[in-house]
Amino acid sequence: MNEKPITYAWAINHALDEEMQRDPDVMLMGQDVGRMGGVFGLTRGLHEKFGEERVRDVSIVEHLVVGGAVGAALGGLRPVAEVQFADFLLLAGDESFHKMAKWRYMHGGILSLPMVVRAPCGIQGGVGAEHSQSPEGHYWHTPGVKIAVPSNPADAKGLLKAAIRDDNPVIYFENRRLYRVKGPVSSDPELLVPFGQGTVRREGADVTIVAWSAMVDAALEAAEILDREEISVEVVDPRTLVPFDMETVAASVRKTSRLLVLHEASLTMGPGAEIAARAADELFEFLDAPVKRLAGTDNPIPQNMALEPFCYPQTDQIVSTVRDLAKW
Amino acid sequence: MTTSSPETGETNQRETLLRLYRETARGRALEDVVNRLAQERSFRGFFHPGRGQEGLQAAVCTALNTDDYLLYAHRGLTYLTAKGMDPVSILGDFHGRLVGSTRGLGAGTVHCVDPAHGIMGQGGTLGSCFPLSAGLALASKTRKDGKVAAAFFGDGASARGTFLESGVTAKAWGLPVVWICENNGWAVSARVQDVQGTSDIAPRAAAMGFHIQVVDGQDILAVHEAAIEAIAQARNGVPAFIEAKTERIEGHYTGDMQPYRDRDEVAAAKTRDPLVLAARRLLEMGVDDGVLDTIQEEARAEMAAADDEARQSPFPDGRRIHEGIWA
Numbered sequence: 001m002n003e004k005p006i007t008y009a010w011a012i013n014h015a016l017d018e019e020m021q022r023d024p025d026v027m028l029m030g031q032d033v034g035r036m037g038g039v040f041g042l043t044r045g046l047h048e049k050f051g052e053e054r055v056r057d058v059s060i061v062e063h064l065v066v067g068g069a070v071g072a073a074l075g076g077l078r079p080v081a082e083v084q085f086a087d088f089l090l091l092a093g094d095e096s097f098h099k100m101a102k103w104r105y106m107h108g109g110i111l112s113l114p115m116v117v118r119a120p121c122g123i124q125g126g127v128g129a130e131h132s133q134s135p136e137g138h139y140w141h142t143p144g145v146k147i148a149v150p151s152n153p154a155d156a157k158g159l160l161k162a163a164i165r166d167d168n169p170v171i172y173f174e175n176r177r178l179y180r181v182k183g184p185v186s187s188d189p190e191l192l193v194p195f196g197q198g199t200v201r202r203e204g205a206d207v208t209i210v211a212w213s214a215m216v217d218a219a220l221e222a223a224e225i226l227d228r229e230e231i232s233v234e235v236v237d238p239r240t241l242v243p244f245d246m247e248t249v250a251a252s253v254r255k256t257s258r259l260l261v262l263h264e265a266s267l268t269m270g271p272g273a274e275i276a277a278r279a280a281d282e283l284f285e286f287l288d289a290p291v292k293r294l295a296g297t298d299n300p301i302p303q304n305m306a307l308e309p310f311c312y313p314q315t316d317q318i319v320s321t322v323r324d325l326a327k328w
Numbered sequence: 329m330t331t332s333s334p335e336t337g338e339t340n341q342r343e344t345l346l347r348l349y350r351e352t353a354r355g356r357a358l359e360d361v362v363n364r365l366a367q368e369r370s371f372r373g374f375f376h377p378g379r380g381q382e383g384l385q386a387a388v389c390t391a392l393n394t395d396d397y398l399l400y401a402h403r404g405l406t407y408l409t410a411k412g413m414d415p416v417s418i419l420g421d422f423h424g425r426l427v428g429s430t431r432g433l434g435a436g437t438v439h440c441v442d443p444a445h446g447i448m449g450q451g452g453t454l455g456s457c458f459p460l461s462a463g464l465a466l467a468s469k470t471r472k473d474g475k476v477a478a479a480f481f482g483d484g485a486s487a488r489g490t491f492l493e494s495g496v497t498a499k500a501w502g503l504p505v506v507w508i509c510e511n512n513g514w515a516v517s518a519r520v521q522d523v524q525g526t527s528d529i530a531p532r533a534a535a536m537g538f539h540i541q542v543v544d545g546q547d548i549l550a551v552h553e554a555a556i557e558a559i560a561q562a563r564n565g566v567p568a569f570i571e572a573k574t575e576r577i578e579g580h581y582t583g584d585m586q587p588y589r590d591r592d593e594v595a596a597a598k599t600r601d602p603l604v605l606a607a608r609r610l611l612e613m614g615v616d617d618g619v620l621d622t623i624q625e626e627a628r629a630e631m632a633a634a635d636d637e638a639r640q641s642p643f644p645d646g647r648r649i650h651e652g653i654w655a
Contacts, residue, residue, distance in 0.1 A: 068459045098453060
């Protein structure tokens with residue numbers, strides 16, 4: 001199959017297109033997903049191609065978008081709901097934390113909820129405190145939902161296709177900073193990225209960085225710089241947080257003995273704390289240095305775009321943190 | 329509402345009311361068992377008795393097809409038996425035993441489920457039935473399988489924001505939802521008039537464009553006829569709403585002595601017991617009271633036997649908590 005470079009945004013569009021073509025039960029709903037093709041253009045062309053029955057615009061109704069997807073999934077559809085910003089998932093708190101995550105379990109485990117919620121996350125474009133968050137940790141703390149955090153166009157496509165075919169509810173966090181990033185993507189409609197299988201983005205011997213979503217590129221950039229200082233960095237991208245591929249992380253740490261966990265969500269009680277705790281617990285004997293976390297700062301994200309870069313880890317911070325780790 | 333010749337009309341009405349009376353009696357008998365279990369502390373947890381509201385639950389659920397979707401509410405159990413669920417399975421849930429529909433996760437206000445009878449569950453957060461029923465109805469409409477999605481809720485839950493979000497979308501999309509508001513005038517200890525500034529819920533459904541009916545929830549036949557009409561509307565893509573004015577005879581939970589309620593009001597509610605009212609009507613229609621006694625005895629015997637059977641089932645062990653999270 002040919003692989004041509006397309007953007008992360010188009011990779012998502014292609015995944016939706018292919019899955020809707022393959023399975024008539026797949027449908028989309030969300031604000032502006034239809035006639036407009038999405039506020040970020042992600043669903044362009046799908047309304048024209050599949051019609052208004054399968055690509056449904058809604059009013060400002062997050063409870064309905066997420067809760068309606070739960071009901072539709074219970075009724076046999078495979079809905080892909082979109083909240084315009086990941087922050088808006090919290091408006092559908094009951095529907096996402098409770099109904100989506102718990103309905104199957106609390107009803108004895110006999111009902112299935114094959115649904116996906118697409119949640120655009122990330123700090124970009126001066127959209128402020130309520131449009132920039134990365135709330136994957138909130139949902140990692142909630143048993144019952146799978147979580148995808150793609151870092152590049154190929155994974156964006158393969159993970160979304162796998163999510164749509166999964167019989168469990170999935171939150172798919174797509175980082176808005178990555179929408180225009182290009183990368184090779186297979187046109188094979190059966191190419192899926194399985195959940196729970198992390199990948200090593202760059203091999204290295206001295207320090208492991210675990211990063212996902214937009215922080216993977218930052219980690220790779222830092223690794224390039226550190227390479228010139230003869231510090232060899234291995235970058236592990238778990239690709240999904242639920243299930244979490246601790247095996248790939250462990251294999252890397254056994255080799256490097258040093259671990260940095262890197263994410264955009266704010267530091268305190270963030271997802272990195274879980275990974276760091278597990279590493280301390282399960283990999284203690286292999287570690288030569290304390291596990292470090294580098295993450296978003298503990299403040300609401302301001303609207304002033306000039307202040308945005310101060311809110312999440314920048315390459316120079318990653319470089320200096322790894323440098324310190326490498327001294328152990 | 330029903331138009332037929334007076335003679336066959338009367339016979340039909342009598343047969344229908346007898347059928348509804350039987351379902352109401354079955355629900356009452358099941359709740360009597362559960363109330364006794366609650367008082368004996370045979371299970372831990374709260375039960376919200378539906379005494380006074382069984383008739384309307386039976387009247388609506390018997391009007392639904394077996395495969396129509398049902399999201400029931402927390403107050404009572406008649407929805408379940410009237411929709412066809414096995415009482416052994418329901419009681420198994422109360423006892424927390426493996427024979428229960430949740431295979432041992434139950435007890436208290438249980439989350440019984442029976443997809444073969446369209447029973448898709450119950451949320452622990454009230455008002456969550458609105459978006460879920462809209463979603464079920466969307467699935468039915470999209471897959472063209474002709475099912476309606478019925479959701480029960482009280483006057484209290486009708487104030488949730490989910491009501492508006494789901495209602496406007498159901499109207500916009502022509503979804504086959506039937507929403508049944510069991511308006512008993514009380515949200516736990518709050519009088520609906522005091523906390524919502526009105527005692528009438530239907531106008532807000534009318535404002536969203538629903539087909540609305542307001543009916544005496546203690547008149548089983550009237551509710552049944554309203555349900556048939558509402559279901560027909562929904563199948564034609566018109567979201568339908570029934571406000572059944574009903575009575576909460578017991579407290580919010582078994583053991584709630586209702587100190588916040590006027591004694592005379594509770595006494596008045598008791599005079600509007602749907603089973604008593606239906607019996608009176610049936611006697612007027614010429615039904616022998618022996619027939620009604622037999623129905624009651626059969627209902628009690630059925631539920632006692634179901635309770636015995638449920639108690640034979642084993643309890644789950646601790647490993648059960650890890651099962652069923654993922655498909």
